[in-house]
Amino acid sequence: MTTEARPATRHAPRTPIAAWQPRPTLAGVDYTSGEVYAVEREQVWFGGWVCIGRAEEIPDPGDYLVCDLAGESIFVTRNRAGEIRGFYNVCAHRGTKLLDDEPACGHVGKVFKCPYHAWSYDLDGRLVGTPNVDEDEQFLRDDYPLHAIGAETYAGFLFVNLAQPAARRPLAEHLRDGTESITNFERYRLDELRLGRRLVYEVAANWKIIVENYNECLHCPTVHPELVQIVPLYRFGEVWDGETPDDGNWMVDGATSFTRTGRSELSPFPDLRPDDYRMYSGTFQFPNLMLNLHPDAAMTYLLLPRGPGHTTVVSEYLFRPETIASPDFQPDPVVELWDLISKQDWTICERAQTGVSSRSYRSGVYPRKDRFLFEFNEQYRRALGRPTLR
Ligand code: FES
Ligand SMILES: [Fe+2]
Numbered sequence: 001m002t003t004e005a006r007p008a009t010r011h012a013p014r015t016p017i018a019a020w021q022p023r024p025t026l027a028g029v030d031y032t033s034g035e036v037y038a039v040e041r042e043q044v045w046f047g048g049w050v051c052i053g054r055a056e057e058i059p060d061p062g063d064y065l066v067c068d069l070a071g072e073s074i075f076v077t078r079n080r081a082g083e084i085r086g087f088y089n090v091c092a093h094r095g096t097k098l099l100d101d102e103p104a105c106g107h108v109g110k111v112f113k114c115p116y117h118a119w120s121y122d123l124d125g126r127l128v129g130t131p132n133v134d135e136d137e138q139f140l141r142d143d144y145p146l147h148a149i150g151a152e153t154y155a156g157f158l159f160v161n162l163a164q165p166a167a168r169r170p171l172a173e174h175l176r177d178g179t180e181s182i183t184n185f186e187r188y189r190l191d192e193l194r195l196g197r198r199l200v201y202e203v204a205a206n207w208k209i210i211v212e213n214y215n216e217c218l219h220c221p222t223v224h225p226e227l228v229q230i231v232p233l234y235r236f237g238e239v240w241d242g243e244t245p246d247d248g249n250w251m252v253d254g255a256t257s258f259t260r261t262g263r264s265e266l267s268p269f270p271d272l273r274p275d276d277y278r279m280y281s282g283t284f285q286f287p288n289l290m291l292n293l294h295p296d297a298a299m300t301y302l303l304l305p306r307g308p309g310h311t312t313v314v315s316e317y318l319f320r321p322e323t324i325a326s327p328d329f330q331p332d333p334v335v336e337l338w339d340l341i342s343k344q345d346w347t348i349c350e351r352a353q354t355g356v357s358s359r360s361y362r363s364g365v366y367p368r369k370d371r372f373l374f375e376f377n378e379q380y381r382r383a384l385g386r387p388t389l390r
Helices: 034-045 171-175 182-188 207-214 232-236 274-278 321-325 332-356 368-384
Strands: 023-027 049-054 063-069 072-078 084-088 105-107 111-113 120-122 127-129 148-154 157-161 194-203 248-250 279-285 289-293 298-307 310-319 363-366
Touching: 023 368, 034 298, 034 368, 049 063, 049 171, 049 298, 049 310, 063 157, 063 298, 072 157, 111 127, 148 171, 171 182, 182 279, 182 289, 194 321, 194 332, 207 279, 207 298, 207 310, 207 332, 207 368, 232 248, 248 274, 274 279, 298 332, 310 321, 310 332, 363 368
Parallel strands: none
Antiparallel strands: 023 363, 049 157, 063 072, 063 105, 072 084, 084 148, 111 120, 120 127, 148 157, 194 310, 248 279, 279 289, 289 298, 298 310
């Protein structure tokens, strides 16, 4: 079952499966310490591309989306030309927070106006209004724009980058940098999909525990009795049979949808590969996006860390727009199975967080079926500027 056949779609090297030897996990303090979290904020969350949501949240000029990214409030908007722009949520006058976190989405006509002294900024972040600043002050508005961040889209996902412009890698390069990549799934036409349901979970676990849990299925036979019914390979603790492309896995015979019955009333996505209609594919995009693909639905997890021991997980269910528009649109069977699996995962992740917080826990071990976790840890070490172990 496990001959290593590295598909051409993969970009980062992997350890051949046959040569796998037990490898160490991250250290306990990596999941619990404020010092490590402070480094992660700079290197991971403010140092590279991070997903913050879907572009459909801001379809028109003046629409905006506010996000608390690891404690930094930022927002993205669309300018008059429809281009995405991103900024720190901070007034250039005396630093006041411009936009509220709730509601996260909104719309302005032409300008963002600060609630303190009413300075205003256009959709490109230029300071255009400074009430009561007199003409004889020789005040140059051009010198005080909003602080810009990188903001781009790929496949309908919004990505931001808080690094200095010269330090920003091209988004496409970042997306293809890991052992897995959402760029392998263009045939699903993700940019055309639309939000049908959103669930938000507050999880008392470090974001890396959630990523690691996502990338292995050793826990599936014990934690997910319903999941292993629909994806039989998961009974054996494996996440990929090494032969199907892009980490896809066969659903049980006869299943055409990711539901308890294996069926749904949702229309299948058009123009997939024949095998896709019987498969579930899951992929992790470093650092915080997990993409689950089914024949008729996509589901994403977006991780937003709130501290070393707390993560907000936004779970969005995406469908074809015409499926959502149909009068008999019924996403419940897919949502119910995923919601059940999600809650099973969060419960066990919180339990793992408790355990790794013990003073007795220095580090654990990855057997072979945990190999994707090691790959994630290697990417994490690279992002933090630590030596890799390979
Ligand atoms: S702090 Fe924003 S206008 Fe004064
Ligand atoms: Fe799980």
